[in-house]
Amino acid sequence: xxxxxxxxxxxxxxxxxxxxxxxxxxxxxxxxxxxxxxxxxxxxxxxxxxxxxxxxxxxxxxxxxxxxxxxxxxxxxxxxxxxxxxxxxxxxxxxxxxxxxxxxxxxxxxxxxxxxxxxxxxxxxxxxxxxxxxxxxxxxxxxxxxxxxxxxxxxxxxxxxxxxxxxxxxxxxxxxxxxxxxxxxxxxxxxxxxxxxxxxxxxxxxxxxxxxxxxxxxxxxxxxxxxxxxxxxxxxxxxxxxxxxxxxxxxxxxxxxxxxxxxxxxxxxxxxxxxxxxxxxxxxxxxxxxxxxxxxxxxxxxxxxxxxxxxxxxxxxxxxxxxxxxxxxxxxxxxxxxxxxxxxxxxxxxxxxxxxxxxxxxxxxxxxxxxxxxxxxxxxxxxxxxxxxxxxxxxxxxxxxxxxxxxxxxxxxxxxxxxxxxxxxxxxxxxxxxxxxxxxxxxxxxxxxxxxxxxxxxxxxxxxxxxxxxxxxxxxxxxxxxxxxxxxxxxxxxxxxxxxxxxxxxxxxxxxxxxxxxxxxxxxxxxxxxxxxx
Amino acid sequence: xxxxxxxxxxxxxxxxxxxxxxxxxxxxxxxxxxxxxxxxxxxxxxxxxxxxxxxxxxxxxxxxxxxxxxxxxxxxxxxxxxxxxxxxxxxxxxxxxxxxxxxxxxxxxxxxxxxxxxxxxxxxxxxxxxxxxxxxxxxxxxxxxxxxxxxxxxxxxxxxxxxxxxxxxxxxxxxxxxxxxxxxxxxxxxxxxxxxxxxxxxxxxxxxxxxxxxxxxxxxxxxxxx
Numbered sequence: 001x002x003x004x005x006x007x008x009x010x011x012x013x014x015x016x017x018x019x020x021x022x023x024x025x026x027x028x029x030x031x032x033x034x035x036x037x038x039x040x041x042x043x044x045x046x047x048x049x050x051x052x053x054x055x056x057x058x059x060x061x062x063x064x065x066x067x068x069x070x071x072x073x074x075x076x077x078x079x080x081x082x083x084x085x086x087x088x089x090x091x092x093x094x095x096x097x098x099x100x101x102x103x104x105x106x107x108x109x110x111x112x113x114x115x116x117x118x119x120x121x122x123x124x125x126x127x128x129x130x131x132x133x134x135x136x137x138x139x140x141x142x143x144x145x146x147x148x149x150x151x152x153x154x155x156x157x158x159x160x161x162x163x164x165x166x167x168x169x170x171x172x173x174x175x176x177x178x179x180x181x182x183x184x185x186x187x188x189x190x191x192x193x194x195x196x197x198x199x200x201x202x203x204x205x206x207x208x209x210x211x212x213x214x215x216x217x218x219x220x221x222x223x224x225x226x227x228x229x230x231x232x233x234x235x236x237x238x239x240x241x242x243x244x245x246x247x248x249x250x251x252x253x254x255x256x257x258x259x260x261x262x263x264x265x266x267x268x269x270x271x272x273x274x275x276x277x278x279x280x281x282x283x284x285x286x287x288x289x290x291x292x293x294x295x296x297x298x299x300x301x302x303x304x305x306x307x308x309x310x311x312x313x314x315x316x317x318x319x320x321x322x323x324x325x326x327x328x329x330x331x332x333x334x335x336x337x338x339x340x341x342x343x344x345x346x347x348x349x350x351x352x353x354x355x356x357x358x359x360x361x362x363x364x365x366x367x368x369x370x371x372x373x374x375x376x377x378x379x380x381x382x383x384x385x386x387x388x389x390x391x392x393x394x395x396x397x398x399x400x401x402x403x404x405x406x407x408x409x410x411x412x413x414x415x416x417x418x419x420x421x422x423x424x425x426x427x428x429x430x431x432x433x434x435x436x437x438x439x440x441x442x443x444x445x446x447x448x449x450x451x452x453x454x455x456x457x458x459x460x461x462x463x464x465x466x467x468x469x470x471x472x473x474x475x476x477x478x479x480x481x482x483x484x485x486x487x488x489x490x491x492x493x494x495x496x497x498x499x500x501x502x503x504x505x506x507x508x509x510x511x512x513x514x515x516x517x518x519x520x521x522x523x524x525x526x527x528x529x530x531x532x533x534x
Numbered sequence: 535x536x537x538x539x540x541x542x543x544x545x546x547x548x549x550x551x552x553x554x555x556x557x558x559x560x561x562x563x564x565x566x567x568x569x570x571x572x573x574x575x576x577x578x579x580x581x582x583x584x585x586x587x588x589x590x591x592x593x594x595x596x597x598x599x600x601x602x603x604x605x606x607x608x609x610x611x612x613x614x615x616x617x618x619x620x621x622x623x624x625x626x627x628x629x630x631x632x633x634x635x636x637x638x639x640x641x642x643x644x645x646x647x648x649x650x651x652x653x654x655x656x657x658x659x660x661x662x663x664x665x666x667x668x669x670x671x672x673x674x675x676x677x678x679x680x681x682x683x684x685x686x687x688x689x690x691x692x693x694x695x696x697x698x699x700x701x702x703x704x705x706x707x708x709x710x711x712x713x714x715x716x717x718x719x720x721x722x723x724x725x726x727x728x729x730x731x732x733x734x735x736x737x738x739x740x741x742x743x744x745x746x747x748x749x750x751x752x753x754x755x756x757x758x759x760x
Contacts, residue, residue: 300615301545304637308551311640312558339637361722362751397751402722 022226029222030215037211045204052196057156057171060191063107064154064173067100067189071111075179086182090123093177097187098128105168105195108161110137110188114146114176117183130163137172137188145174145186161192168194232260236267248275289353292346299342303335310335337473344475348458351482358486360511363402365436366391369427372409376417385417386424390524398436399511404483405438408491411476412440412503418472419501420444430519435489435506437520443500452495456481480505490515494522536562537651540581542572542598543613544591552585555640561647569593573601583609583650588625596628603629607686609650613638626727631688632714633724649715654691662697665745665757667736669697676736688713689732696746696756705753729754 017024071093094111101107108131127133136159144155154175161170170192177185235252242250251271252264314332317325350356366389373387380387409427416425420442428439447455454460459474477491484491489507502523508515539556543549544567553563566575570592576584584602588595599610612625612633622633632646654674662669667678674690676683685693695712696704704712706722714724733740744757 300636301548305545305548305551307637308548308555308640312551312555315640359723 022223022230025226026219026223030219033218034211034215037214041207041211045200045207048203049200052200053193056191056193056196059103060171060173060189061154061156063101063103063191064156064175064189067097067109068154068175068177068187070096070100071187072177075177086123086179090126090179094126097189101189101191103191105192107192108190110186110190111177112186112188113182114184114186123179123182131161131190133188136161136170136190137174141172141174142186145176145188146184159190161190168192169197229260232264236263239267239271243271243274248278285353289350289355292349292353292355295346303339303342307335307339341473341475344473344479347479348475348482351479356482356486358401358511359403360399360401360487362397363400363405364397365400365405365431365438366429368402368406369409369429369438372406372413373427376410376413379414380417380425383417383420384422385420387413388424388426389429390426391429398431398507398509400487400507401483404486405505405507408480408483408505409438409440411472411480412505414472415476415503416440416442416444416501419446423500426524428520428524431509432517432519433509434513435508435515435517435519437504437506437518439502439504439520439522439524441500441502441523446497446499446501447493447495448497452493455493456491488512488515490518492522536560537582538562538564538579539583539585539647540564540566540572540576540579541585542566542569542575542590542595543585543587544568544589545587552643555643556647559644567591569595569598572598576602576606581608583611583647585611585613585647586630587613588621589615596624599625599630600628603686607684607689609687611646611650622721623723623727626724627731629686629731631686631728645715650688654687654694657694657698662694663759664693664697664700665759667745669694678736683735685732685735688728689735692728692732693736693746693756696754700756700758703749703752703755708753725754 017027074089074093074096090111094109097111098107098109101109108128109126110128110131110133111126112133113125138157138159141155141157154173156171156173159170159172161168170190173189173191175187177187179185232252239250239252248271251268254261254264254268310328310331313320313328317328320328369389369391373389377387413425413427421444423443425443426441428437428441430437456477458478461474481491484505484507487507488511489505492504492506493501494504495501504518504520504522506515506518506520539561541549541552541556541563543552543565546567549565549567553565556563564575564579564581566572569590572586572590572593586595586599590598593601595612599612602608602610609632610630612622612630613636614621614625614633615636625633631650634643634646654671657671660670660672662671667676667683669676669690671694674687676685676690676693692709692713695709706725709725710716710722729746730740733743733746736745737743747755747757749755
């Protein structure tokens with residue numbers, strides 16, 4: 001649509017106008033100086049034109065006076081002579097006038113008998129070839145000239161001469177000749193002003209050209225000057241963008257000692273201090289990561305020895321006295337607990353240090369859930385809890401880190417068994433085109449609003465007096481939340497005291513995609529929906 | 535005769551404790567506490583299996599591992615304190631067959647050792663054909679034409695597992711169970727790295743495998759006999 005594209009072009013122009021200080025400055029300067037130069041140029045052209053015209057007018061008047069006198073003089077010498085001689089005299093007068101009024105661009109002459117006189121109409125009129133008196137001379141001029149009294153007087157008028165299709169400006173002068181024995185004749189002298197017009201055109205052209213050149217020059221000068229100022233500002237903007245994008249090495253070159261150099265220097269100072277801070281923090285983070293890694297190794301080796309020793313003792317506990325046997329049992333279980341706690345702490349600190357990588361691969365979440373349910377089945381059996389899996393829709397694969405998703409699931413299942421009051425636990429899995437979701441629903445004690453708000457906090461426990469069967473470390477949900485976030489997913493909770501709880505994990509099917517909604521309700525609709533196999 | 539096991543670990547308490555566990559299970563442990571002496575100890579003890587700590591004074595465990603691999607295919611199990619991807623993968627790529635993460639329990643360690651020391655499973659046929667190579671099951675040999683291809687016992691077992699059922703597609707979990715003896719834990723990197731190592735030896739063009747074929751999204755299967 002042309003209207004649409006026109007509007008778009010307009011928008012782009014507006015955007016360009018707003019976006020470039022340089023363009024704006026240059027445009028305004030050029031516009032204003034063009035107006036100024038235009039006014040000055042017009043005035044100059046006008047005054048030169050007037051001057052030239054006045055000059056020519058004066059010259060023409062002088063010439064006309066001379067011509068009139070010269071022509072009249074011819075007739076003065078032939079008083080009382082008959083007609084044939086008059087014709088000769090008229091020709092004579094015509095020639096005399098032509099000589100007296102000659103100009104470089106040519107003067108045309110017309111000697112016309114004043115109309116409305118009685119008596120013979122001789123001698124005949126004389127007209128310079130090429131001049132059409134009726135077309136050039138206006139009625140007003142002829143009347144003015146003809147109705148003149150006794151005092152000889154010159155009349156003039158601006159006319160236009162058309163010769164061979166070219167129209168030139170001209171001045172027509174009219175005066176009266178008295179022809180003895182015949183009557184009154186009018187002498188018209190038409191001065192062609194083509195040469196003057198040519199000079200005027202040339203002057204105007206020069207003014208126009210000079211003015212345009214001046215405007216262009218001013219534009220160019222402004223452009224250069226603005227560029228001198230805007231350039232460094234633009235450079236500073238580009239540099240700070242690079243800095244913001246993480247390139248900490250960029251600096252603005254400092255030249256001279258002016259305001260712009262001060263700007264560059266203070267900018268560079270800011271960049272240096274920023275770089276220093278960031279490097280310091282990065283070093284700290286590296287130290288922290290290395291520390292975590294070292295602690296990991298240093299703690300684990302003695303712990304392994306303790307673990308092995310404890311297990312050897314534990315395996316032989318039947319041969320010990322009861323007190324020693326119980327000691328071996330306690331050692332065994334607490335070493336195990338310590339181990340899990342250490343592993344969780346290390347995982348947490350790795351998240352805090354931002355030192356986790358994701359090892360993702362296409363994974364069938366239903367199979368993964370089956371395996372997870374299988375591995376907690378003995379724990380579930382010990383509390384008499386039934387575990388169900390509801391997975392309508394069949395086969396889903398998602399690009400996930402299977403180890404982390406399994407860890408989340410085991411954690412949620414462990415919590416559900418702990419708080420589920422031996423009632424059935426249902427694991428729902430569903431997916432849509434963008435996301436997969438797993439929900440673990442229990443029908444146990446549930447939580448209050450206040451508890452729900454804190455459930456993902458580290459080392460927080462819903463009920464400190466509660467017996468723990470799974471031996472959780474208090475970090476499980478905090479780690480699960482981080483695991484979900486690493487996948488770009490959500491881990492959400494719903495709970496009602498006495499109704500049970502539901503934790504829903506939603507992760508994008510493709511890594512890096514943004515989640516908008518979850519394929520599962522929170523909590524999933526009860527009772528278990530019919531299988532929709534086709 | 536008891537199997538000899540070389541324990542390379544700089545922590546003497548842990549090494550001694552591992553020794554106690556191994557002895558109680560009927561193995562004969564030998565010890566080495568320094569990476570630079572590990573190869574000498576390896577030559578002296580002529581072990582059936584090496585337990586190798588990754589962090590060692592003298593010479594890096596990974597370095598020791600690749601030195602041993604240069605001259606022998608015997609099973610190597612890494613003891614690692616880090617379960618971080620990079621270290622485990624580096625260890626596996628340098629030739630370790632399996633790894634145990636500290637802290638481990640004695641049963642886990644012994645189970646890993648026994649899996650690696652067990653004899654190759656019986657098969658009905660003497661020789662098997664995969665692609666253009668032939669497996670001599672009894673002789674533990676792999677040939678392409680007349681050229682013998684040197685495989686470690688683990689690599690041989692991996693190839694054999696695929697070759698015995700050429701129609702079957704094996705998931706990584708199935709291979710973990712069959713070759714490594716894992717039932718729950720599923721570190722599929724073990725399979726990935728060893729398939730890479732195996733391919734580097736048996737494939738004419740490892741980028742375009744004909745012997746160990748990838749079945750996208752599922753796992754691996756043996757190439758059809760050429």
